[in-house]
Amino acid sequence: MSKSIVRSITDIEVAKEKAYQAARKILDEKHVHGLPTNPRHIAETYDIQVSTQILDEGIFGVLAANKDRASIGINRTYGPMRQNFIIAHLFGHFIMHVPKNGSPSVYVEYDHNLSDPAGDTRSQELQANAFAMELMIPKEALDVYLNTFNVRHNNINQLQKTADHFGVEITLLIARMIDCKYQPY
Numbered sequence: 001m002s003k004s005i006v007r008s009i010t011d012i013e014v015a016k017e018k019a020y021q022a023a024r025k026i027l028d029e030k031h032v033h034g035l036p037t038n039p040r041h042i043a044e045t046y047d048i049q050v051s052t053q054i055l056d057e058g059i060f061g062v063l064a065a066n067k068d069r070a071s072i073g074i075n076r077t078y079g080p081m082r083q084n085f086i087i088a089h090l091f092g093h094f095i096m097h098v099p100k101n102g103s104p105s106v107y108v109e110y111d112h113n114l115s116d117p118a119g120d121t122r123s124q125e126l127q128a129n130a131f132a133m134e135l136m137i138p139k140e141a142l143d144v145y146l147n148t149f150n151v152r153h154n155n156i157n158q159l160q161k162t163a164d165h166f167g168v169e170i171t172l173l174i175a176r177m178i179d180c181k182y183q184p185y
Helices: 003-029 039-044 080-096 111-115 119-136 139-148 156-166 170-179
Strands: 048-053 059-065 070-075 105-110
Touching (some): 003 080, 039 048, 039 080, 048 080, 080 105, 119 170, 156 170
Parallel strands (some): 048 070
Antiparallel strands (some): 059 070, 059 105
């Protein structure tokens, strides 16, 4: 493997770890220990107005922030579980990427941003995704749940029950399990 690829992988892992730490800090500071996590409530404790909006197809949501105000608009055509992940993702941008000097910032999340980020925003998108996954499905809580209930990766009913426990779509749960490097058994 070339040094640039190894450096790139290392940079991604470092960026994701920073995102996980930021999410854990939020959960600890806001005393969020129950599941499922309510990212709307957490964002609102930071005086971020969260609302559902009529947005163009393919736009998940928008974060607009300046020195003293921030708001998140979520496409109301998505279900509550998807909306929660989008809120958590945009909140991750707010925590990690909005300049602290008060410069205006706008983040528009398109379908392709969340699924296949490219260009200069790739690192920020990966970080916001990692933040959202840790906020919604904390690794420590996932470890406990999977071990307590002996969840098998090939049992769709167990996976769905686990996803419901965390208040997320099953695809997000599976992505998180892969991200946490759970070995199928």
